[in-house]
Amino acid sequence: MELKKRKKDIAGFVSIGIVRITFSFLVLILLLLLGKIFIEGIGVISLEFLIDEPRNNMTEGGIGPAIFGTVAVTLLMVLFAVPLGVFSAIYLNEYAKDTFFTRIIRTSINNLAGVPSIVFGLFGLGFFILFIGKNLDEVFQTGLLFGQPALLWASTTLAVLVLPIVIVSTLEALNSVPKSHRDASYGLGATKWQTIKNVVLPQARPGILTGTILAISRGAGETAPILFLGAAFFLPNLPVADLCIGDYCIPMINPTEQFMYLAYHIFIMATQSANPTKTLPIQYGSTLVLIVLTFLLNITAIIFRYRFRKLLGRL
Amino acid sequence: MEDKEFFQKAVNSKYAKKIGKHTRLKESLIKIFFAVNGTMALIFIILIFVFLFKEGFKALDHIGLLDFLYLDRPDASGNIERVFQWYPTSEEPRYSLIPLLIGTFLTAFPATIISTLLGVGAGIYLSEVANPKFKEFLKPMIELFAGIPTVVLGFIMLVVGASFFNDILHPANRLNAFVASIGLSFVIIPIIASLTEDALHSIPNDLRMASYGLGATKWQTISKVILPAAFSGVSASILLGFGRAIGETMIVLMCAGNAANLTSNIFLSVRTMTATIAAEMGEVSQGSDHYYSLFFIGIVLFTITFFLNLIAEIIINKMRKKNTF
Numbered sequence: 001m002e003l004k005k006r007k008k009d010i011a012g013f014v015s016i017g018i019v020r021i022t023f024s025f026l027v028l029i030l031l032l033l034l035g036k037i038f039i040e041g042i043g044v045i046s047l048e049f050l051i052d053e054p055r056n057n058m059t060e061g062g063i064g065p066a067i068f069g070t071v072a073v074t075l076l077m078v079l080f081a082v083p084l085g086v087f088s089a090i091y092l093n094e095y096a097k098d099t100f101f102t103r104i105i106r107t108s109i110n111n112l113a114g115v116p117s118i119v120f121g122l123f124g125l126g127f128f129i130l131f132i133g134k135n136l137d138e139v140f141q142t143g144l145l146f147g148q149p150a151l152l153w154a155s156t157t158l159a160v161l162v163l164p165i166v167i168v169s170t171l172e173a174l175n176s177v178p179k180s181h182r183d184a185s186y187g188l189g190a191t192k193w194q195t196i197k198n199v200v201l202p203q204a205r206p207g208i209l210t211g212t213i214l215a216i217s218r219g220a221g222e223t224a225p226i227l228f229l230g231a232a233f234f235l236p237n238l239p240v241a242d243l244c245i246g247d248y249c250i251p252m253i254n255p256t257e258q259f260m261y262l263a264y265h266i267f268i269m270a271t272q273s274a275n276p277t278k279t280l281p282i283q284y285g286s287t288l289v290l291i292v293l294t295f296l297l298n299i300t301a302i303i304f305r306y307r308f309r310k311l312l313g314r315l
Numbered sequence: 316m317e318d319k320e321f322f323q324k325a326v327n328s329k330y331a332k333k334i335g336k337h338t339r340l341k342e343s344l345i346k347i348f349f350a351v352n353g354t355m356a357l358i359f360i361i362l363i364f365v366f367l368f369k370e371g372f373k374a375l376d377h378i379g380l381l382d383f384l385y386l387d388r389p390d391a392s393g394n395i396e397r398v399f400q401w402y403p404t405s406e407e408p409r410y411s412l413i414p415l416l417i418g419t420f421l422t423a424f425p426a427t428i429i430s431t432l433l434g435v436g437a438g439i440y441l442s443e444v445a446n447p448k449f450k451e452f453l454k455p456m457i458e459l460f461a462g463i464p465t466v467v468l469g470f471i472m473l474v475v476g477a478s479f480f481n482d483i484l485h486p487a488n489r490l491n492a493f494v495a496s497i498g499l500s501f502v503i504i505p506i507i508a509s510l511t512e513d514a515l516h517s518i519p520n521d522l523r524m525a526s527y528g529l530g531a532t533k534w535q536t537i538s539k540v541i542l543p544a545a546f547s548g549v550s551a552s553i554l555l556g557f558g559r560a561i562g563e564t565m566i567v568l569m570c571a572g573n574a575a576n577l578t579s580n581i582f583l584s585v586r587t588m589t590a591t592i593a594a595e596m597g598e599v600s601q602g603s604d605h606y607y608s609l610f611f612i613g614i615v616l617f618t619i620t621f622f623l624n625l626i627a628e629i630i631i632n633k634m635r636k637k638n639t640f
Contacts, residue, residue, distance in 0.1 A: 009532055011534065012535060013534075016444055019436050019440045020440060022433055025433070026433060026508075027456075036471065037467070087353070088349075088352045088355070088356040091352060091353035095346050105353060105356065105357045109360070110624075111360075112360050112363075114558055114559075114562075114620055114623075115562070115620060116563070117562070118593055120363070121593075122592065122609075123362070123363045126370045167356065193341070221462070223465070223466040224465075227593050228596045228597045267466050267469070267470070267568075270470050271473070271568075283474070294463065294464055295459060302459075306455075
């Protein structure tokens with residue numbers, strides 16, 4: 001009896017040991033991976049590397065235009081995705097009743113998150129460039145301005161791609177506002193919109209912000225959908241144009257131009273540059289920059305959400 | 316009774332009417348505004364579907380459905396030979412998706428198996444073994460892991476992983492399905508681990524207590540009680556991981572070698588559906604058969620992942636209903 005019991009314990013001990021080792025192994029691999037990128041990449045990181053443009057057939061210089069392009073695309077993406085996503089979530093959570101229609105929306109949003117990102121690229125090409133863009137060109141008689149791969153279409157496509165992230169985290173945030181707060185607001189005579197504006201949204205703001213940050217991080221890291229939506233190997237000029245109102249001109253992002261993109265830069269330098277071994281330090285440097293960027297964004301989002309949940313726990 | 320009278324009075328008072336008329340219009344306009352946005356989100360989702368299928372089915376105007384499977388052609392001596400090849404740009408274009416499907420599954424299957432072993436293990440560790448305080452710190456780590464851009468993983472497998480496996484395994488091709496599937500595992504492990512953790516965590520604590528009360532050890536509780544109870548959730552996570560592996564582009568584009576070999580050898584270069592779209596869409600002339608056939612691959616990809624996700628979602632929904640008894 002005693003012996004039998006002990007035998008079982010040994011089997012359990014071994015199995016739990018295996019589980020522990022599995023986890024430690026994963027952590028080890030992850031640390032090795034990140035350590036390698038850090039050690040190889042940190043050497044080339046400098047202010048010049050971050051703002052300079054590539055020189056000498058891409059073998060020297062920095063990644064300034066790629067960082068600029070990434071910021072420009074994600075900025076436009078946020079402008080498209082966040083209002084649409086937040087407003088949709090407000091409709092779903094505050095106004096719509098649980099009907100067949102809203103259940104379809106919810107299910108499709110969940111499924112949208114599982115669609116391969118390359119399919120979004122096909123969608124961007126077929127819908128935004130060839131349908132919307134070509135028709136815009138015809139209507140405004142602009143020749144071939146909109147009907148070609150460009151920054152605008154890359155950011156609208158990425159906006160559709162990150163839409164589920166924005167909607168789902170906004171829904172979660174709205175859902176976590178207690179019903180009693182809404183009731184109190186109605187009790188004071190506030191209308192539905194006043195309640196949403198003054199009671200629900202201020203409380204849900206950290207949750208919405210979390211979703212926005214996660215969306216930016218996802219968008220900045222995506223490569224597959226923008227491969228044929230205007231990402232370029234090298235461009236001599238930034239996608240910037242002067243926007244003039246009368247005599248007053250300010251430089252603005254020009255959404256009809258092609259752009260360089262950090263994630264795409266890593267891919268193209270590693271696979272198609274003239275001398276991949278010579279540019280290896282630059283590749284590691286770009287990778288380190290991209291990883292640091294996404295980690296900073298994700299950590300911010302995680303801290304935000306942690307605080308938000310803690311705050312709600314206290315309420 | 317008194318309440319009702321008071322309510323009637325309030326509704327009929329001049330103040331109530333004054334507010335009501337003005338705000339009711341505004342409120343309903345605001346509601347319409349939000350409803351339009353919600354509908355637009357849905358329209359975008361439908362449009363993805365519509366445009367993918369619209370462009371993809373144009374491929375069937377010139378290419379038969381069977382041509383996507385094989386091509387019968389006479390060889391030098393006049394015998395009819397059945398070929399399974401993807402050569403859309405040759406003089407005599409061949410559009411068989413078989414090598415691409417094989418490439419996709421040859422990278423996605425091993426990746427899913429590796430990730431299941433490691434990911435479920437990590438999920439068990441997080442939910443059942445790890446110190447709860449330590450877990451608070453580990454869960455966000457998994458999320459960070461999941462947030463690494465896939466191009467970074469592709470890059471590191473290309474410059475470090477491929478050479479590493481080349482030295483120890485001496486494969487026929489330096490870039491092969493095996494290297495790609497290791498790279499894919501990095502993407503899927505966090506997905507399976509965190510969903511497994513969710514599934515295990517959602518098992519009511521009463522079950523654990525009952526099992527301990529009967530004299531079971533910790534591992535007996537995990538293997539005989541918790542894992543069977545969470546079986547549907549864990550299998551849903553594996554399905555989602557598999558779907559992700561099939562749809563992943565950058566890693567296979569960079570590490571799988573991109574040669575459309577018809578092989579079952581995991582150490583040969585293969586070409587997946589996603590990598591084919593990514594590599595060829597940039598150079599194809601719009602409106603050609605090749606162009607539409609790439610959209611057709613998109614349809615195949617979309618359909619496979621859609622059904623995998625749908626099944627996983629149904630399983631998860633069933634699990635939620637079951638666990639809230």
